[in-house]
Amino acid sequence: MTQAQLDRTVARRTGESLATIRHLGFHAQAGPPADLEPEDLHLAVDCPFCGGSSALPAGPGRLPALAECDRCDVFFDYAPAEVYAAGPAMPGHAARPRDGVAA
Numbered sequence: 001m002t003q004a005q006l007d008r009t010v011a012r013r014t015g016e017s018l019a020t021i022r023h024l025g026f027h028a029q030a031g032p033p034a035d036l037e038p039e040d041l042h043l044a045v046d047c048p049f050c051g052g053s054s055a056l057p058a059g060p061g062r063l064p065a066l067a068e069c070d071r072c073d074v075f076f077d078y079a080p081a082e083v084y085a086a087g088p089a090m091p092g093h094a095a096r097p098r099d100g101v102a103a
């Protein structure tokens with residue numbers, strides 16, 4: 001997937017303009033060079049409590065005001081700049097390495 005394809009996909013999913021998406025600077029997460037299809041992508045934000053990746057519901061509308069962390073069972077506020085495009089639900093793909101976090 002190219003940067004242009006990623007930008008267009010994020011713009012379509014969020015309802016934001018392409019210019020806004022480019023301004024925010026979405027980028028594919030570093031990691032396995034998976035051959036991602038647009039439908040594999042989802043938007044996510046990191047939970048401020050546990051640091052885990054929380055998927056935002058995809059849809060034709062705008063982003064929800066609050067994100068939900070299943071792990072913490074809380075809703076939390078987030079800034080649009082914190083949103084990133086994450087790949088399919090592959091453990092550890094979009095999230096930070098778990099090994100680096102003291103349990």
Ligand SMILES: [Zn+2]
Pocket residue numbers: 047048049050051052069070071072073
């Ligand atoms: Zn959490």
